[in-house]
Amino acid sequence: MRHCVGIDIGSTCTKLAVLDEDKEIKEVFLRPTGWSSKETAELIKDQLKDKGIIAENSKIVSTGYGRASVAYADKAVTEITCHAKGASYLHGAKNLTVIDIGGQDTKIIQIKDGVVQDFMMNDKCSAGTGRFLEVMANSLTLDISELCELAKQGSNVSISSMCTVFAESEVISLMGKGESKENIAHGIIDSIINRVAGQAQRFNLDESEVALTGGLYQFDYIREKLSSVLKKDVSVSKYGHYAGAIGAALVAHDIL
Numbered sequence: 001m002r003h004c005v006g007i008d009i010g011s012t013c014t015k016l017a018v019l020d021e022d023k024e025i026k027e028v029f030l031r032p033t034g035w036s037s038k039e040t041a042e043l044i045k046d047q048l049k050d051k052g053i054i055a056e057n058s059k060i061v062s063t064g065y066g067r068a069s070v071a072y073a074d075k076a077v078t079e080i081t082c083h084a085k086g087a088s089y090l091h092g093a094k095n096l097t098v099i100d101i102g103g104q105d106t107k108i109i110q111i112k113d114g115v116v117q118d119f120m121m122n123d124k125c126s127a128g129t130g131r132f133l134e135v136m137a138n139s140l141t142l143d144i145s146e147l148c149e150l151a152k153q154g155s156n157v158s159i160s161s162m163c164t165v166f167a168e169s170e171v172i173s174l175m176g177k178g179e180s181k182e183n184i185a186h187g188i189i190d191s192i193i194n195r196v197a198g199q200a201q202r203f204n205l206d207e208s209e210v211a212l213t214g215g216l217y218q219f220d221y222i223r224e225k226l227s228s229v230l231k232k233d234v235s236v237s238k239y240g241h242y243a244g245a246i247g248a249a250l251v252a253h254d255i256l
Contacts, residue, residue: 006248037066154186
């Protein structure tokens with residue numbers, strides 16, 4: 001059996017998906033990207049071999065920040081194309097707005113009749129990204145899961161700065177004033193949700209489903225808050241973190 005492999009090398013995390021000839025997901029896994037995308041690509045090649053998947057006998061498509069580093073890929077494809085294709089596959093929807101919150105950027109992709117109609121990316125700074133949330137959580141000596149749990153219990157605090165450095169200073173200042181962790185956590189989550197929702201609301205959401213992908217898909221509180229602000233149900237898939245890699249694998253299937 002020939003395999004279709006998608007490799008999504010992001011700035012912080014690399015995702016991989018393997019599909020069979022019937023477009024069924026056979027394997028997914030992830031690893032930190034590390035300092036060298038080329039080194040990560042070679043480690044993935046060895047990892048695939050350990051699973052009985054030989055690169056030379058497979059079709060491989062790379063995407064993401066480090067897509068050019070996968071020397072053995074048959075093709076390199078943009079993130080927008082792969083995330084759109086992967087999310088459409090996972091959600092079975094031809095009309096879909098994809099909100100992908102990654103480590104260093106946030107992508108909003110609008111798909112109509114299965115084709116990308118429009119998109120926007122926030123890649124100038126880490127505001128509205130997973131990295132922003134990670135830094136804020138670290139300021140409170142929490143992980144993101146703990147931050148979300150505390151945020152459910154908080155209220156009445158807002159983080160006004162969307163610059164990560166200034167926002168971290170704001171959090172430290174609030175702690176110094178004796179503000180509770182619950183209220184600070186609530187303000188942090190609100191700041192990222194409002195930022196992302198503001199981007200998404202620039203698109204017409206009336207005629208499409210909305211899906212959350214990327215590393216934050218796994219946190220129910222994030223999805224619930226986003227649904228509340230957008231006034232529209234936001235769905236997730238258990239493979240939400242792998243949307244880009246799955247999309248790349250689907251492109252690989254097209255060139256079998």
